[in-house]
Amino acid sequence: MSGALPTQTDVMAKTTKRIAETAAWLAVLYGARRYYRDWGATKQEARMRLPGDALVGDPAVQTTEALCVDAPAAAVWPWLVQMGQDRAGLYGCETLKSLAGLRYHDTYRVHPEWQHRAVGDVVRLAPEGWMGLADGVTMSVAEIVPEKLLVLHATRPDLRWNAVWSFHLLPHWEDRVRLLTRARIALRHPGEVFALELVRPLIALGTRGLLLGIKRRVERLDATSPSQSCPAVMV
Secondary structure, three states, X not given: OOOOOOOHHHHHHHHHHHHHHHHHHHHHHHXXXXXXXXXXXXXXXXXXXXXXXXXXXXXXXXXXXXXXXXXXXXXXXXXXXXXXXXXXXXXXXXXXXXXXXXXXOOOOOOOHHHOOOOOOOEEEEEOOXXXXXXXXXXXXXXXXXXXXXXXXXXXXXXXXXXXXXXXXXXXXXXXXXXXXXXXXXXXXXXXHHHHHHHHHHHHHHHHHHHHHHHHHHHHOOOXXXXXXXXXXXXX
């Protein structure tokens, strides 16, 4: 009959449906998380202790991504040193970054004027005023060893979050290097962790684009046909 109150059975059916839909979405997110977390890294690389890890002792999130570059560390290092929104860019997913209002202009060559970094230097990731942030998004150089590692660190003044983003060059023979990046983020509130999980696929795509962008530039390969030297690593 029209206008009749829902029965207990109807309520239970709707509740069951909502629970099933929520469970399905959680399963999708979990599956996606397993896919993009530690993309390209071996289990050993994902678990190994790296310089910079101590800056975030108890992270809510940790990711490790890696690939092989057919070049020595000396050829890869200049591209890491000149990274930044106000420098050489981040080498990949430029369209995605433009849609996000990040105004990146990725370069395709090494710039001699951007080859110096020191502890305390600021690396800009987002322009001033981005998303209402007066200073944009920046990280500072916490540790740097030429041709070996670059550790970037950032924390909010209110200590609500603490993050480290590090890059490591692990030589494989004389003419090949393993390029590895790790992010560790500490958050205080469960809601922030959930929100971060929702955007992590996009972050993973951006990070993978960065690694592939460096690989392509260093190896001087056509951007539409990247090569992969390590069969165990997905591209």
